[in-house]
Amino acid sequence: KxxxxxxPRYLIKTRGQQVTLSCSPISGHRSVSWYQQTxxxxxxxxxxxxxxxxxxxxxFPGRFSGRQFSNSRSEMNVSTLELGDSALxxxxxxxxxxxxxxxxFGEGSRLTVL
Amino acid sequence: DAKTTQPPSMxxxxxxxxxxxxxxxxxxxxxxxxxxxxxxxxxPQYIIHGLKNNxxxxxxxxxxxxxxxxxxxxxPHATLRDTAVYYCIVRLHGANSKLTFGKGITLSVRP
Numbered sequence: 425k426x427x428x429x430x431x432p433r434y435l436i437k438t439r440g441q442q443v444t445l446s447c448s449p450i451s452g453h454r455s456v457s458w459y460q461q462t463x464x465x466x467x468x469x470x471x472x473x474x475x476x477x478x479x480x481x482x483x484f485p486g487r488f489s490g491r492q493f494s495n496s497r498s499e500m501n502v503s504t505l506e507l508g509d510s511a512l513x514x515x516x517x518x519x520x521x522x523x524x525x526x527x528x529f530g531e532g533s534r535l536t537v538l
Numbered sequence: 539d540a541k542t543t544q545p546p547s548m549x550x551x552x553x554x555x556x557x558x559x560x561x562x563x564x565x566x567x568x569x570x571x572x573x574x575x576x577x578x579x580x581x582p583q584y585i586i587h588g589l590k591n592n593x594x595x596x597x598x599x600x601x602x603x604x605x606x607x608x609x610x611x612x613x614p615h616a617t618l619r620d621t622a623v624y625y626c627i628v629r630l631h632g633a634n635s636k637l638t639f640g641k642g643i644t645l646s647v648r649p
Contacts, residue, residue: 428581455635467582467625467639480634514581522632524570529581 426450428517428530436536442503445533449496449517455479456498457527458490461512470513473498474521502535510537542626542640549646556613558643560626563607569630571602572637573611575622582625582639585611616647 429448437443449456458470469482473492490500496517502509512534516527543561550556562571572587586593586600588609593600599612613620625642 457635457637459637459639466641467637469636469638472635474635480636482636512579516581516635516637518635521635523635524631525587526584527635527637529583531581 428515428528430515430530430533432533434534437505438538439505441505443535444499444501445513447498447515450528453517453519454496455518455521456492457516458500459514461514479521505537507537510535542628544626544643547644549648550616552618552647552649553615556616556645558611558624561608562628565606565628569628571609572627572629574625577622618647621647
């Protein structure tokens with residue numbers, strides 16, 4: 425079956441702009457989590473959505489937001505982009521929140537802020 | 539979630555077993571040990587997880603000490619494609635799906 429799909433794979437923005445990233449989870453998965461990966465901070469948890477509700481949130485400013493739709497697809501938005509937002513943004517899905525077993529990660533969206 | 543400690547890097551020869559250690563001395567009784575790996579520029583990939591008993595799947599074996607304060611991931615016959623960053627994560631089931639990644643260990647498999 426199809427894996428986690430993230431779009432776009434690569435994008436370039438300038439400071440002050442906003443960006444929206446999309447994640448389509450594996451069919452049947454209802455939990456979607458987002459992570460930011462940078463060389464300096466490593467992989468950091470952004471937030472998790474389950475049944476269209478945010479279930480958990482990491483330590484990121486309010487410029488980072490997300491949502492989940494009724495078909496479990498999720499989007500995250502970063503407003504007023506800063507240079508430090510340049511990162512690989514990863515989405516992971518699982519059948520349900522807090523479940524045992526693996527989370528399935530997508531290939532990520534690589535954002536460059538100039 | 540409990541913190542884990544891993545050495546920054548290690549290497550092994552192709553075809554040999556790779557034994558990746560992890561310390562999690564503050565793990566609580568209901569926290570699981572998970573291993574993920576990340577090959578360059580790809581998303582993390584699940585390898586294995588366990589609670590108390592040793593676990594084995596088609597990718598690896600997980601050995602957890604009796605006191606659960608440390609564990610070892612074993613790749614029985616390492617190949618060049620196993621070169622990656624390996625993350626040992628301690629996770630509580632039930633509350634949410636959050637994974638807390640550390641710096642991981644970089645495994646380099648040499649020909």
